Amino acid sequence: MDFGVIFDRSVFALFADQSLILALAAIGLNVHFGYTGLLNFGQVGFAAMGAYGIASGVTYLELPFGVSLLLGIALAVLLALLLGVPTLRLRADYLAIVTIASSEVIRLTARSAEFREQTGGSSGLGGFAQGFYDLNPFGPGSYGIGPASYDSNRFFLLVVGWTLVVLCSLLVFLLMRSPWGRVLRGIREDEDAVRSLGKNVVGYKMQSLILGGVFGAFSGFAFALANSSVQPDNYGTQFTFLAFAAMILGGAGRVIGPVVGAILFQTLLVLVENVLIEAKGAGYISDAVLSGNDIGAVRFVLVGVVLMALMIFRPQGLFGDKKELALDAR
């Protein structure tokens, strides 16, 4: 068993693109769920809007790269309005139902043969990322520290992406300590009380849905650029639930929670996967117990067990405040 390989691959995963994508999606969910109490089970829909915004924008509409970024953001805002107008007046669970359904509608529409020209159907789109990588100021070569070294283009994406994570977190920090954020937290606690104090609750929920949705679109940008392609089946419901897991692992309603949660969650997955691979390679696990093909699935089972243990022993997440949670029991 080569612990060096396990260590190297885990360190590589810390700030790799999967962590980045998850972090951006989780920051958005944190605005929705952690601060406003909106149950958005369709964050992947916003990510798909961002991803297809740049992919279809560049390849089908032949827009410049920068303009298709704006298109992706505009599509996410549009989706937030479409979802919010009918559901934000209703109880929280209606939003949950509508968002999870709509994210599947988006995926199935994107992969349908009908829209092959615009979205590439089930095979997706590629060849749109050049506009981004043309901006890469780093020359060819390898960048980073030790095992966390990436090639030039990947490094450029990560630098831009994590800068975006910092900026988004800063934005959330500034907003949530302002009176605007106070109204949001009030809505999370009891929207009727906030309404009785003269606040336009539906308006605030809509603003929150849009803001978190735009962060979701950012994660879609990162996803599309990291793969240099968009595959509709990458935008299934599991994306949303991984982001939820990351946010809750870090602590909902904390600025830093979703970011640290995403990094830890993704690294944990890679760590468990590589431990299994190495243990199997060294003959500690026989084929009868676990075949090599099953490792990808079993790592989720094991990480799930870790998450369950966390929920039992530290239900508030890593950065949450246990006192807050105790209040719910009253």
Next chain:
Amino acid sequence: MPADVTKTGAGAAALAGLEARPGVPKPDPILVADGVVRRFGGLTAVEVDHLEVQRGVITALIGPNGAGKTTFFNLLTGFDKPDEGTWAFEGKDLAGVPAYRVARRGMVRTFQLTKALSKMTVLDNMRLGATGQRGESFFRALVPGVWSGQQRGIDERARDLLVRFKLDAKASDFAGSLSGGQRKLLEMARALMVEPTLVMLDEPMAGVNPALTQSLLGHVKDLREQGMTVLFVEHDMDMVRDISDWVVVMAQGRVVAEGPPDVVMADPAVIDAYLGAHHDAPLSAEEEQAQLSAAEAELEGGHA
């Protein structure tokens, strides 16, 4: 009694000569409701033909469980929509106005089940009540300089109110850690942050321990001294008698009586509404005898 008049204020004096009948017009009404009807399926929960609430006094809304008091509150404050009817606050029509705009116009309510925002501090609860905050708009929120000055003023007002309600020591605690009675106090104080002209309290005394009741009563009276109008729902008759200038009685969705507390509480229609007709008519000797023999006959029958 002139002393009594000064105690209850000028508004109450204006009510002195009024006839005690449902829907009686008041000299200076702040709130007027006409033909407000709310049905839940086949059940008519509220059917108020006409009601006026006098400015500057404490009006109690009483009635048995299920009389429609809270539903009527919800309708007036925009938390529920009636099937028919119009109502006006300060002469301006309120029908169809959303709840948050009703509050901004100065008609603020509290809830029967207290809605303290548990995971926010007591001070943050209070701050939320202030209206017209610049920092509550998305873009201005990003520049603390725009709203921090206003915030200091709000904080000062909030702390003054907390001192009045004896919650100042709790300012930085989570609202969820307060006792039931303290939450009622916080909710009332928070409503005052909106600077209302009409305060609507839904069962302010429910679940409050007797030691706090007196202080809560004092706070409600204070509101009137400060020129606010109070409309409250309550079950505790002693409290109603103690602080209200005018009492409105609802039963089965309708206003069945209104008038000064003493007059209303002696009204047979009110006693009927609460306890049912003939609840305390004594049994005559003949009736007693008849019941006794009926019971005996039943016992005999059982043995046979």
